[in-house]
Amino acid sequence: MNIIAIDIGGTEIKYGLVSSRGEVIFSSSLLTEASKGVEQLLEKIYGIVEELKTNRILGIAVSATGQIDGSIGKVVGGTDLIPGWIGTNLVEILEKRYSVPAVLENDVNCAALGEMWMGAAKGKENFLCLTIGTGIGGGIVLKGELLRGESSVAAEFGHIQIVKNGLQCGCGNRGCYQSYASTTALLRLAEEKTGKKLNGKEIFDEVHKNNKKYIEIVNEWADYLTDGLSTLIYIFNPSLIVIGGGVSKQGEFLKSIFQKSLEKKVMKNYLDILEIKMAERGNDAGMLGASYLLLEKIK
Numbered sequence: 001m002n003i004i005a006i007d008i009g010g011t012e013i014k015y016g017l018v019s020s021r022g023e024v025i026f027s028s029s030l031l032t033e034a035s036k037g038v039e040q041l042l043e044k045i046y047g048i049v050e051e052l053k054t055n056r057i058l059g060i061a062v063s064a065t066g067q068i069d070g071s072i073g074k075v076v077g078g079t080d081l082i083p084g085w086i087g088t089n090l091v092e093i094l095e096k097r098y099s100v101p102a103v104l105e106n107d108v109n110c111a112a113l114g115e116m117w118m119g120a121a122k123g124k125e126n127f128l129c130l131t132i133g134t135g136i137g138g139g140i141v142l143k144g145e146l147l148r149g150e151s152s153v154a155a156e157f158g159h160i161q162i163v164k165n166g167l168q169c170g171c172g173n174r175g176c177y178q179s180y181a182s183t184t185a186l187l188r189l190a191e192e193k194t195g196k197k198l199n200g201k202e203i204f205d206e207v208h209k210n211n212k213k214y215i216e217i218v219n220e221w222a223d224y225l226t227d228g229l230s231t232l233i234y235i236f237n238p239s240l241i242v243i244g245g246g247v248s249k250q251g252e253f254l255k256s257i258f259q260k261s262l263e264k265k266v267m268k269n270y271l272d273i274l275e276i277k278m279a280e281r282g283n284d285a286g287m288l289g290a291s292y293l294l295l296e297k298i299k
């Protein structure tokens with residue numbers, strides 16, 4: 001039997017069918033059109049469910065952006081990207097409408113579970129997941145389960161302060177981790193130092209051409225990234241850190257930069273048992289992780 005899996009991002013909704021063995025049987029996408037608000041978004045979700053619903057559906061598994069209390073399936077905070085989204089109890093709405101079990105969980109938490117079920121974190125029980133993009137998102141898995149925290153908004157790694165009196169962040173504080181170590185930060189750093197606006201891929205292309213200026217820029221950015229990682233390593237003593245987001249395409253190359261940088265900052269016994277891996281399930285991780293949670297719920 002299959003699960004209807006939906007991954008709601010700021011620009012795109014990915015959706016599909018996931019089997020109870022973790023195979024993505026079908027997938028497609030449509031635009032979120034976030035600014036049109038929650039009513040429009042719900043209509044899109046209903047449309048997806050109607051399209052994929054058969055009498056052999058196990059339930060509806062949703063991964064979404066924002067601060068989400070996954071224990072009840074409600075959006076509890078975040079930015080106002082989708083007007084009306086905060087406060088929505090999607091699980092209640094879906095279960096009432098379709099009389100099947102549903103789950104809703106934050107996208108990075110879902111990505112972590114997706115990687116544990118069918119990707120880079122297979123067989124791991126204590127690991128962290130970081131998605132590096134516009135900001136930095138986090139997921140913490142301890143003893144095979146998500147660490148959600150008292151009000152289910154734990155693992156917001158992006159807002160850990162790493163620079164005193166640093167750059168202003170949207171959260172209200174200055175010097176947040178994501179202002180220095182996100183992809184956005186890498187692009188900003190490159191523009192400041194070269195006067196040229198390159199995208200992430202172009203920056204790494206320059207690095208691979210041995211362009212010294214860009215090697216310096218990437219090393220400086222990686223230094224900020226591992227400043228945050230070293231704090232997380234000392235707190236959680238993880239066996240694995242999975243890095244997701246666009247930069248994960250840089251694979252082994254980036255991994256070795258992070259590792260070398262960490263060796264200067266973290267005690268050896270923490271690093272001896274630690275693996276750094278790039279995410280393996282990319283676009284599917286959110287759908288897989290949400291489906292994993294649904295299976296846990298109906299167990």
Ligand SMILES: [Zn+2]
Binds near residue numbers: 158169
């Ligand atoms: Zn912040």
